[in-house]
Amino acid sequence: MAADLNQHEFIVAVAGMIFNADGHVLAMKRSSKKDAGAGLWETMSGRVDHFENPYDAIQREIFEETGLASGLDVVIDPRPYTSFHAKRLGQPMIVILYRAAHIANEPVLSEEHDEFAWLSSQDFAERSTLLETVKAVEQATNEHDTLLAYVASLNLVNTKSNLRNVELMKETNTHVGAVGDFPEESMHSFVVEGQDVLLVHQEGKFYALEDKCTHDNGILHDGELMDGWVKCERHGAKFNLETGAATLPAIKKVRLYKAEVSEGEVYINMQEASI
Numbered sequence: 233m234a235a236d237l238n239q240h241e242f243i244v245a246v247a248g249m250i251f252n253a254d255g256h257v258l259a260m261k262r263s264s265k266k267d268a269g270a271g272l273w274e275t276m277s278g279r280v281d282h283f284e285n286p287y288d289a290i291q292r293e294i295f296e297e298t299g300l301a302s303g304l305d306v307v308i309d310p311r312p313y314t315s316f317h318a319k320r321l322g323q324p325m326i327v328i329l330y331r332a333a334h335i336a337n338e339p340v341l342s343e344e345h346d347e348f349a350w351l352s353s354q355d356f357a358e359r360s361t362l363l364e365t366v367k368a369v370e371q372a373t374n375e376h377d378t379l380l381a382y383v384a385s386l387n388l389v390n391t392k393s394n395l396r397n398v399e400l401m402k403e404t405n406t407h408v409g410a411v412g413d414f415p416e417e418s419m420h421s422f423v424v425e426g427q428d429v430l431l432v433h434q435e436g437k438f439y440a441l442e443d444k445c446t447h448d449n450g451i452l453h454d455g456e457l458m459d460g461w462v463k464c465e466r467h468g469a470k471f472n473l474e475t476g477a478a479t480l481p482a483i484k485k486v487r488l489y490k491a492e493v494s495e496g497e498v499y500i501n502m503q504e505a506s507i
């Protein structure tokens with residue numbers, strides 16, 4: 233018999249305590265517009281999606297609520313620190329609490345929170361009414377050296393080189409927006425380093441190409457996006473998104489650039505793509 237997925241008795245949620253090098257926890261104030269717990273000081277938390285691994289969920293939640301990327305800005309201990317039960321709008325909830333060490337970049341809050349602060353466990357206890365979280369923050373603060381030991385035990389060479397790569401990418405690329413700004417099957421135009429560039433989002437991939445038809449300078453973003461191709465509206469030439477290859481009446485390929493995604497942000501690199 234098929235399970236009725238609407239009959240869950242418990243909500244399953246994850247929460248994360250992120251500690252900085254001083255042993256202070258990242259606390260955030262829930263937006264005054266939230267339906268549950270408006271104005272409450274908390275650590276980040278959120279529901280585990282259907283079929284989602286809780287460790288994936290905490291990485292997702294931390295990124296969504298703070299912009300901090302796992303492995304780059306924070307190291308999350310994959311072993312749950314503790315768990316407890318709570319209620320959300322009267323519904324019972326199991327919360328799996330993780331802890332993490334902050335290693336780079338300040339948080340960028342989503343609209344779920346209005347403010348953040350790095351607080352000692354005493355200051356957190358004064359502001360938050362979430363008793364189980366307050367208790368866990370206090371205990372984890374006392375055990376902060378075990379978190380540091382866990383981080384030290386990891387080989388962070390990759391983390392450091394990832395950080396360098398991200399910084400390098402930010403220097404050489406032009407940021408054009410967040411992934412969410414570009415819906416699937418959309419075309420947007422930009423001027424990057426004096427060149428007209430067409431950005432396409434299709435099938436989860438981004439493509440950047442010269443926004444000019446090689447037949448007679450038609451503007452490609454005025455044309456039609458097809459499956460793997462963009463069609464010039466003037467005389468119907470098509471250009472392949474992967475290779476830039478043209479169909480008649482155009483003969484010459486269109487120039488391709490690099491479109492790159494990092495930490496949910498989209499960048500255009502005017503180096504020509506190697507294909």
Ligand code: FES
Binds near residue numbers: 447464466
């Ligand atoms: S200008 Fe694009 S097909 Fe002629």
